[in-house]
Amino acid sequence: MIALVGLLCLLFAIGGASYPKGAGLFPMVVGSLGFLTAVICLFLQRPGVNSSGEEPEKLNATSLWAIGMTFAYPLLVFLLGYVIGTISFTVAVMGTFRNKPKVLLSFVGLIVGLWAVFSKVLLLRMPVGIVWQIFS
Amino acid sequence: MGKWSAGLVAVFSPFNILILVFGGFFGIVFGLLPGLGPMAALAAALPFTLKMPAVTGVIFLASVFCTCGASDAIPSILISTPGGPHSVALTWDGNALTKQGKGAYSLGLATGSGVIGIITGWILLVFSSAIIVSLSMYFGPAEYAALALMGLVFIGGETTKLGIAKSVLMGFFGLLLSAIGLDDLSGVARYNFGISYLDDGVPLMAVVIGIFALSEAFLTICQKPLIAFQRISANAMRAGEDLAKWNFNRGFADCLRYFDTLLRSLGIGSLYGVLPAVGPAGANVVAYYVERGAKKGVPFGTGNPRGVIAPEVARGSCSMLDMLTTFGLGIPGSAHGAIFLSAIILYGIEPGTRFFSSAGVLPYALYLSFPISVFVYLVILKFASPYFMKVIQLPPQIVATGILIFGLTGVLVSRGYIEDVAIACVFGLMGLFFKRYNLPSSSLVLGLVIGQIFEVQFRRGMLIGGWMYFISRPVAIALFLITVFLGYWVLRSGSGDDLMNGKGGESA
Numbered sequence: 001m002i003a004l005v006g007l008l009c010l011l012f013a014i015g016g017a018s019y020p021k022g023a024g025l026f027p028m029v030v031g032s033l034g035f036l037t038a039v040i041c042l043f044l045q046r047p048g049v050n051s052s053g054e055e056p057e058k059l060n061a062t063s064l065w066a067i068g069m070t071f072a073y074p075l076l077v078f079l080l081g082y083v084i085g086t087i088s089f090t091v092a093v094m095g096t097f098r099n100k101p102k103v104l105l106s107f108v109g110l111i112v113g114l115w116a117v118f119s120k121v122l123l124l125r126m127p128v129g130i131v132w133q134i135f136s
Numbered sequence: 137m138g139k140w141s142a143g144l145v146a147v148f149s150p151f152n153i154l155i156l157v158f159g160g161f162f163g164i165v166f167g168l169l170p171g172l173g174p175m176a177a178l179a180a181a182l183p184f185t186l187k188m189p190a191v192t193g194v195i196f197l198a199s200v201f202c203t204c205g206a207s208d209a210i211p212s213i214l215i216s217t218p219g220g221p222h223s224v225a226l227t228w229d230g231n232a233l234t235k236q237g238k239g240a241y242s243l244g245l246a247t248g249s250g251v252i253g254i255i256t257g258w259i260l261l262v263f264s265s266a267i268i269v270s271l272s273m274y275f276g277p278a279e280y281a282a283l284a285l286m287g288l289v290f291i292g293g294e295t296t297k298l299g300i301a302k303s304v305l306m307g308f309f310g311l312l313l314s315a316i317g318l319d320d321l322s323g324v325a326r327y328n329f330g331i332s333y334l335d336d337g338v339p340l341m342a343v344v345i346g347i348f349a350l351s352e353a354f355l356t357i358c359q360k361p362l363i364a365f366q367r368i369s370a371n372a373m374r375a376g377e378d379l380a381k382w383n384f385n386r387g388f389a390d391c392l393r394y395f396d397t398l399l400r401s402l403g404i405g406s407l408y409g410v411l412p413a414v415g416p417a418g419a420n421v422v423a424y425y426v427e428r429g430a431k432k433g434v435p436f437g438t439g440n441p442r443g444v445i446a447p448e449v450a451r452g453s454c455s456m457l458d459m460l461t462t463f464g465l466g467i468p469g470s471a472h473g474a475i476f477l478s479a480i481i482l483y484g485i486e487p488g489t490r491f492f493s494s495a496g497v498l499p500y501a502l503y504l505s506f507p508i509s510v511f512v513y514l515v516i517l518k519f520a521s522p523y524f525m526k527v528i529q530l531p532p533q534i535v536a537t538g539i540l541i542f543g544l545t546g547v548l549v550s551r552g553y554i555e556d557v558a559i560a561c562v563f564g565l566m567g568l569f570f571k572r573y574n575l576p577s578s579s580l581v582l583g584l585v586i587g588q589i590f591e592v593q594f595r596r597g598m599l600i601g602g603w604m605y606f607i608s609r610p611v612a613i614a615l616f617l618i619t620v621f622l623g624y625w626v627l628r629s630g631s632g633d634d635l636m637n638g639k640g641g642e643s644a
Binding site: 001002005006008009012015016019020022023024026027030031033034037038040041044045059060062063066067070071073074077078082086089090093094103107110111114117118122123124125126127 | 183184186187188297298301302304305306308309311312315319321322324326327350353354357358533534536537538540541542544545548549552554555557558561564565568569570572573575587591594595
């Protein structure tokens, strides 16, 4: 992960060279320093020195599903609107959990409550969904 | 005094008191949920304040911040699961006391010392704010750049060489992310890949919610059912019941007996609070180790009351004094400060020189809400504590789903762009990996906020007179020398490599 962040810093530094001097100097300098820091981190964490040797737990199927659904959430909201999109997202995420019917109902209540607070009380614009717009 | 009394009147208006109490419940629920701390609470609370009057909004945030920070002690002590890095050290001796059947006493100690820390920090904040604001009038680009540099060096408040290096790396990454979008001075679009949406830069709200709320939810779902959630020990349950009976009074009063510990930890917390970008995450751990070093021969990690008092006092005072540079200079004192800063900027209020003169009653109402929130916390603790254990026992998947709903909704309403949700998801995933590989995400957010200040001020300075401009400013030179000296001192005394890798309180 450190190496990846270091690589991203290096890419920022290289990208900075393509901008005019004033705009490019900051990302070039900071990107280079970031890359150097990543190298120092890797040196300090070399095996047997500061590394604990423990690998983080692997992501299980439930978590991968939940993360995937979260990434699909913007699309759900764009198509179905906030209320239906968020309820669909919650149903999908909770599909793998036990004791869901009661909890799911509570979450539906929470979503409708949040929609009411934001759109009716605080008068913020909530997406209504392209599907709803087409049919109405 | 007129403005202070106007601030008091604003806080005590019926609606704002209601908001303060609501913020108190909101903060406590987030504080009680293991793994969730003030960052997640503030990130989730921020969207609610968007359409509130500015004064009400900041009162709500102050209440959430104070109550969440204070109630984080409860899961740390009872089930040894800290709400965040700012309450890690509390678990070492606090939970040891719970295992001895003294959970309520330990909670009393933590609450008492937390209150002392917050109130003392608040008094120092009030008295030093005027000084900082008057000093800021003499601050030009060179001084702001030097101060931002100081923030970058101490970013995250780490105490180990590896921790500092990781923190600085994440800070640099945050700085680079701040370069995305239109350059303020030349108008050149940088790193936007031809997408005009990115011209405004990376939306801070989406980053904050992604990094602190969504990643926490992902992490919670990833975990196998936690032992802590499944089997809360009988001692912890009893402590929860004792809490309801207000049996922790003795602990609350006992913290005054350890006056030397209070003083030492207040000093450390205040120093960490005054330094820009150094938050309570470092203060609580350093205060613990300083206490352990000062009391050689006294066992720590086995339920020593000093091991509960020191981190909590330092956390409290640091969290208040973090607001000093945040509002006085516009340089966030910590990741929490960055959220407060983004909130007041959203309200169109400028931090720094004109914060107290041009924002009307808001600064006074904000400052007064901090100590009042502490009393709201104590009142809620008294009357609602029987329900607290139920919140702690909520299954992690349900907690995670709730956070996802709150977080995603918050991002969606913040600017009304669905693209912001996608950005939050990306940062949520990044935050998950950062946490899994022990990279401090808060440094990234601080870098993102400081970057915008640092680059503009540095380049303005260069435009005014090149490098000579920086060399000719004595305050900037002094700040730079302080940064070099403190940086050297932290690295030299960073004996923490052995401390932070293992559990702190194990050895005597």
